[in-house]
Amino acid sequence: MITGEIKSQVDKIWTAFWTGGISNPLTVIEQFTYLLFLRRLDEKQQLEEKKANLIGSELKNPIYSAEYTKLRWHSFVDEDPEALYALFTQPQKDMDNLTAFELMKQLGSKAGAFAQYMKGATFMIPTARLLDQVVQMIDKIAMDDRDTKGDLYEYLLSKIATAGTNGQFRTPRHIIKMMVEMTQPTAEDTICDPSSGTAGFLVGASEYIHEHRELPAAQ
Template identity: 55%
Template sequence: MLTGELRNKVDKIWETFWTGGITNPLTVIEQFTYLLFIKGLDEAETYREQEAVLLGIDFERMFPEDKQHLRWSKFKNLEASQMYDIVSNEVFPFIKSLHGNKNSAYAKYMSDAIFMIPTPQMLSKIVDGIDNIPMKDRDTKGDLYEYLLSKIATAGTNGQFRTPRHIINMMVELMKPTPEDIIVDPAAGSAGFLVAAGEYLRKHRNDLFLVQGLKEHFNNHMFHGFDMDRTMLRIGAMNMMLHGIENPNIEYRDSLSEQNKDKDKYTLVLANPPFKGSLDYDAVSNDLLKVVKTKKTELLFLALFLRILKTGGRCACIVPDGVLFGSSTAHKAIRKEIVENHKLEAIISMPSGVFKPYAGVSTAIMIFTKTGVGGTDNVWFYDMKADDYSLDDKRNPVEENDIPDIIERFHNREAEKERKRTEQSFFVPVEEIRENDYDLSINKYKEIEYEEVEYEPPTVILERVEMLEKDIVQGLKELKEMIRG
């Protein structure tokens, strides 16, 4: 989460866009992102320069000698009209043609990017504002993106909304990506899951950058994201490049349509697919409808995950609670498919405030492995009650946080076997899930301990009531005498 001071700085920049006539939130985010990206490029170049001096080595410059004036640190001090001329006529075309590979995600989605800041004075104010935002810290950069994206007040037509960064990080920690993984988010948005997976590998498996094949895999083949919103794709591509992933496979694609031919391709799915979307049957791939005949996007995406994963591939995805207990034929069919033909490992029930302020829907994280031959034995359930933030619209930091406990217990499930159903986590055998029509809601299995309250015998209670009544009558009698007196 950003500090109040940083939020205020971002809000002031946002206000400058707004008063200057750019009022569409996505356009503001897009223009804001371009400038953050330009600043980030200069900071990355400065870091490489310092590293080269320290190590006494040469490095390949992003900004050639004749393009040094296009760096943020150079043009930010210029007079407004001169800055405007350089940014609009030189810097922007430069970043659009920056990536040599014309088929890269960055080249594809920057090719139709448009510089829309209308006046030199407005650009100067925005550049000054952005220059005061510290961007060296990757977490701050990510939180800044999250805060910008949270300003999209209305959910998209297919029910998209932002996944909080700490929930994304928890899911990545639960799945522990490996340097060999091929990771996909078929509803990628701003690529938050892919960025977090990359950051996890940098932190925990830094050795991958010492092995040429793995380093090449990380930069070119590991990360795949699809979306149908070109603005979000552009933001996602820039987000990933700012996080050091050179050539992410971010593509325009309707993941649920016949256009998506992927099958048995990926080893890890990390996703929060659109909820409450409803599609026409003819817009959906036939092989998904064979698994689950429905128009509901949250069920179709589960069928898609099973199709696109390799055997042995894993999935951690967010689903609305209705997926876990819905009684329609389609709801039961997809649950049965995962439980009987693959290996369902865990259901983590999350409180409804996790997605506030833009949605109050109750959700859960579903974790499973594609096997094709079953394997579900005992399913691990966890009742998450707190996530480090208040569960109201304000989402202020609080002390209660189950996330570290969830990660620790999940990775040590052997020790969970003796837990009772009254505890926060417990196992449920697959036989019991079958008997309950594949219901996966935690409330179906959780037991609540009621403390027995012992009351005094009725005769004693009645005697006390009579004593109180006598006291009241006596008090009224004394009050009347005082009034008469």
């Protein structure tokens, strides 16, 4: 179960986003999740590096190759705010003109299925001060316990549910795409979205069906 301390940390991060100019709860959880994901990627590689060092072997199939060291969480977490923000917003010439955020989107199979759905993700944190503030707070969240990770995301989702009682929110297109691809709708299915709003899910389902339809054999 998520502890009161972690809830308090999440609440403070949520407030930081809000006061920093990001008031849409969906945008908050997007940006929060991206940063959590970046931290987890680096922690995963650090664990594998320790294992490799213990047995005196080279790390096979690293998530981050050596030239991208500056774009890893443990490397940029102590940067000053402006330098940190530059790593997220300005292409790094010595690192294939990538940013920390763009590299995350390109990791693909090395990082698992989640990264493959981040191709349409957008970095939306508006200032260096806010990015630094949030990164420092996320870095202090204790996430060693596997159950804590799940509880953390459940708590984040509960905050969206609470916020949703006060208005309508559009689901980002890359999230719609991921959910549609997971359900794999067909032309034989009856599809209903009771809270369609701008019909993003319905349009996404229609596009998926169109793209995956079986064409008649050529005569």
